[in-house]
Amino acid sequence: MPSTVILGSGIVGLSTAYYLATLAPAASSAATPSSSSASSKTASPPHEIHLVDPAPRLFASASGNAAGFIAKDWFAPALAPLGALSFDLHRELAAAHDGRRRWGWAESVSYSLDRDGDEDAEDEDAPDADADEREESGSTSGDERESDWVVTGASRAQDASSDSARSPATVATEKFPRDGPAWLRASPTALQAISDTSSTGQVSPREFCQFLLEECRRLGVRLHHPARATALLRNVDGSVRVRIEHMQTAGAPGNTREAELPCTSLVLAAGCWTPQVYSTLFPNAGRVPRITPLAGWSTPTRERTLALPTHRAKGPAHCHAIFTSDPSGFSPELFSRATGELWLGGLNSSTIPLPPLPPDSLARLEAVGRRLIGPVRVVRRALCFRPVSATGRPIVARVHEADLGDGVKPRGGVFIATGHGPWGIALAPGTGRVVAEMVLGRRTSADVGQLGRW
The missing domain is CATH 3.30.9 (D-Amino Acid Oxidase; Chain A, domain 2)
Structure with missing residues (x-):
């Protein structure tokens, strides 16, 4: 079974996990790609999905405290398709899940x-x-x-x-x-x-993230929190695992423990901390995303x-x-x-x-x-x-293998989704949808071809 590990459980990481869980084919029936709501039959998706986040408290930064302003067409041409897709997905989610009551849409x-x-x-x-x-x-x-x-x-x-x-x-x-x-x-x-x-809207980011997290858990996504990724390991058969370190929460007794997660594909959605995560997992990389x-x-x-x-x-x-x-x-x-x-x-x-x-x-x-x-x-x-x-645009792309160095690399690829600046809440649904489609090898719902420069 393919397994995707998403590093970062802010709004971009959650959106990626959510759309990956709804788009991945189920054993008996596939979730409709154009639908933002998941069928109840996808509670145990065949595509294993892991969210890993080291923050002591989820949504403590921008994903919980940002303005929550949503715009459809305030973007330059390179971002315009992603902006339009994201706005439509915000509307779609709100209509399907009582968004006005649940997260203030x-x-x-x-x-x-x-x-x-x-x-x-x-x-x-x-x-x-x-x-x-x-x-x-x-x-x-x-x-x-x-x-x-x-x-x-x-x-x-x-x-x-x-x-x-x-x-x-x-x-x-x-x-x-x-x-x-x-x-x-x-x-x-x-x-x-x-x-x-x-063309403009408003959400309460923390409540929106809580909704996404609830949906991810309902769909079978596994949350490892607080935990951080420390290394990529290669099995004898060539498959890859991510070693994570479960971190001790404040006031909790006991030592830190380690675990290993199967990793066919890796998504880096760690916001400002993406460069540090990248350097940790790919220490021999020739370059690191500039954030x-x-x-x-x-x-x-x-x-x-x-x-x-x-x-x-x-x-x-x-x-x-x-x-x-x-x-x-x-x-x-x-x-x-x-x-x-x-x-x-x-x-x-x-x-x-x-x-x-x-x-x-x-x-x-x-x-x-x-x-x-x-x-x-x-x-x-x-x-x-x-x-x-460094470009002022988000980075939403698959990383070229040459940029990962000569270390261990997941077979399904490494993907980056970060750099959204003040538009993270607005662009998260479209980003999550597009990255999920990249992981699954599907045609993307928006053209993000100009968002691969870093």
Whole structure:
């Protein structure tokens, strides 16, 4: 029986495991490739699937704390097919599994807010950021790459003006409120609609990941957590095993133990940690994927006076996304969620190591929140790390054997799925589907031919 080992149980790894489990042929009947929901007959898939993750707590980084903003057509041509596929799969999953209730799926309307031209904006005595702050926010520019906005302190709304996205003039003709959400302290004249509910949406990432994990377990995927892969071993017959080390959880007695998993194919979906995993398993490799961890602070909040859309209320069916700028040198983003939360983020850094959590950066975010929303109650504070590749594009590809060195290699190949930057939640379903199809040797549902450079 073929066996695939997926290293990383964040949203990309889970999506890969989920689609591999639904697409792999069952003993009595095959799951329909075009369906995102699995038949109950696939509870014990013939394709053995293992998820391995060393984090003490699952979804502790971007997969649990990211914004959860979903876009269909905000991507450059190289990414456009994957973006469209992912958006359709998000919709499909939500329709099939009660996504609004289970993980806060909702369609969204997006706006760009010009705070300089906002007549209703409060007077702000916020000084411009000094050079150090600009460097921390990543607003020093280097070589132009795709999605450079994420490391230059600019806004992801720039992607909405790409050739593949609809123009604001087109969006303005759609039927949705033009004066923005009621919870936003801004003049309608300062807002410009940049997308409508047909092309943007919102999820709560942690709940979405929990859904995927539940489905994976139901389909027979095995989770090894916390555990890390330490070596590839070759059997006498030429087959390959992955040695994993089960790590001791905090406060749990006992020694670390090892196990070996059969491995026909290997998927590296370890986010920012992919280079370390790659170097560990392929120590003689001539090159290693270049991934930069981009830190992002966020503060999910609840507005104290206004009711937000919620899956338990009869209020508006859609959410809102607000993209703006701040004099201190970064581009705040605000997203309302169907869970009743407002997510505030947009302050990024490519220079800080893992972790700690600088309180002054969170204070800057919360100050912006008070100016744009009013009195808020902070639900939690988070710092997550998003993987950014050297090209600015995700890496979704099978690795050439020559790039693995002269060590042990799985017969079915090694696949990489990382580097999604701030679009990991949006692009995860399509990435998982495509990687699963690669593993199975099928034609992919989206053209990712330009996502193999690293």
